[in-house]
Amino acid sequence: MRRRRRRGPRSPALAREAKEAVEEARGRVAAAIGASPEEVFFTAGGTEADNWAIKGVAAANKKKGDHIITSSIEHHAVLHTCRALEKQGYRVTYLPVDEFGRVEPERVEEAITDRTIFVSVMAANNEIGTVQPVRAIAAIAHDHGVPFHTDAVQAIGAFPVDVNEIGADLLAISAHKFGGPKGAGALYVRRKTRIGTFMDGGAQERGRRGGTENVPGIVGLGKAIDLAVAGMARNAVRNAAMRDRLIRGLLETIPDTRLNGHPVERLPNNVNVAFRYVEGESILLMLDAHGIAASTGSACTSASLEPSHVLTACGLPPEHAHGSLRLTLGHRNTEEDVDYVLSVLPGVIKRLRAMSPLREGT
Ligand code: PLP
Numbered sequence: 001m002r003r004r005r006r007r008g009p010r011s012p013a014l015a016r017e018a019k020e021a022v023e024e025a026r027g028r029v030a031a032a033i034g035a036s037p038e039e040v041f042f043t044a045g046g047t048e049a050d051n052w053a054i055k056g057v058a059a060a061n062k063k064k065g066d067h068i069i070t071s072s073i074e075h076h077a078v079l080h081t082c083r084a085l086e087k088q089g090y091r092v093t094y095l096p097v098d099e100f101g102r103v104e105p106e107r108v109e110e111a112i113t114d115r116t117i118f119v120s121v122m123a124a125n126n127e128i129g130t131v132q133p134v135r136a137i138a139a140i141a142h143d144h145g146v147p148f149h150t151d152a153v154q155a156i157g158a159f160p161v162d163v164n165e166i167g168a169d170l171l172a173i174s175a176h177k178f179g180g181p182k183g184a185g186a187l188y189v190r191r192k193t194r195i196g197t198f199m200d201g202g203a204q205e206r207g208r209r210g211g212t213e214n215v216p217g218i219v220g221l222g223k224a225i226d227l228a229v230a231g232m233a234r235n236a237v238r239n240a241a242m243r244d245r246l247i248r249g250l251l252e253t254i255p256d257t258r259l260n261g262h263p264v265e266r267l268p269n270n271v272n273v274a275f276r277y278v279e280g281e282s283i284l285l286m287l288d289a290h291g292i293a294a295s296t297g298s299a300c301t302s303a304s305l306e307p308s309h310v311l312t313a314c315g316l317p318p319e320h321a322h323g324s325l326r327l328t329l330g331h332r333n334t335e336e337d338v339d340y341v342l343s344v345l346p347g348v349i350k351r352l353r354a355m356s357p358l359r360e361g362t
Helices: 012-033 046-060 076-087 105-111 134-143 215-253 280-289 309-313 318-322 335-355
Strands: 040-043 067-071 091-095 116-120 148-151 170-174 185-189 257-259 270-275 324-328
Touching (some): 012 040, 046 170, 116 134, 215 257, 280 335, 309 318
Parallel strands (some): 116 148
Antiparallel strands (some): 257 270
């Protein structure tokens, strides 16, 4: 009997190539964040990485304590995970933020108790772009022997992220935020961090996250993080210049407008402004008719008509939060796009305000 050489789904050569490709991607992710490859675990995105970090550390430290500290402006991947743990008996402190959306590190110090097992504060906010003082927060957590997790989904590719410089014990990454495929992400876990297994199953990811690897997604993540880090300095300068011109132009030409988020400590690609007396959804529709894509509240939850939890945490009254608009700049945007938005948006707001019942008596 002649044996045919197979190159089908179970071909050893293909399996080896796939394994090598996954390990190459792991090396790329590790290099991008200053980690060792064995500290990087692939996941199905940022939400899974946050879930694993929080639930995994909580489960592994159950005997030590039951208290978790996070901020009130985290992405729902963190907030809803914490809420799920509350139902299991954990206690969670949701730290307040200042008017710019910053967590003051002293608040972490005040909130820590000898029952605290975990601090989680995002590196940068997805709605208002505010960058958090994560180094200072991590240092406080470590002074108390508490591990620190940061959701760096928005930070990777926007500014340098180094796990040792931050002092992160866990860090969540999502590929589609820096040009990679959707449904691929990673969790960085510092050596010796006590964390439970996320998915029981096969021996993949050294037995800590079972399930056949999403090889195309992982390879795409590795390539995208390489490109994002290589182009980061150039894109950040370019985007920040466009961001600042857009913000200045909107604040100068449209009355009763305020900037949401921090004026300086913010993501280079994030513009978020609140227009009084108008409703975000109407702005979106009119901008869409002009070919401008924007979002109100958080894009991830834009199906919801609740005012954004981030904006309300910054102290914006609901009616202002509803009139907020987020514009995200990408590498394909040009100065002409900024000019175009500045030529269209003032007229849109003027027209909507002329029709707005909110304006009466003002
Ligand atoms: N964390 C932040 C800050 C995000 O902006 C997002 C998505 O927008 C996530 C987590 C969730 O990541 P994923 O879409 O990969 O599940």
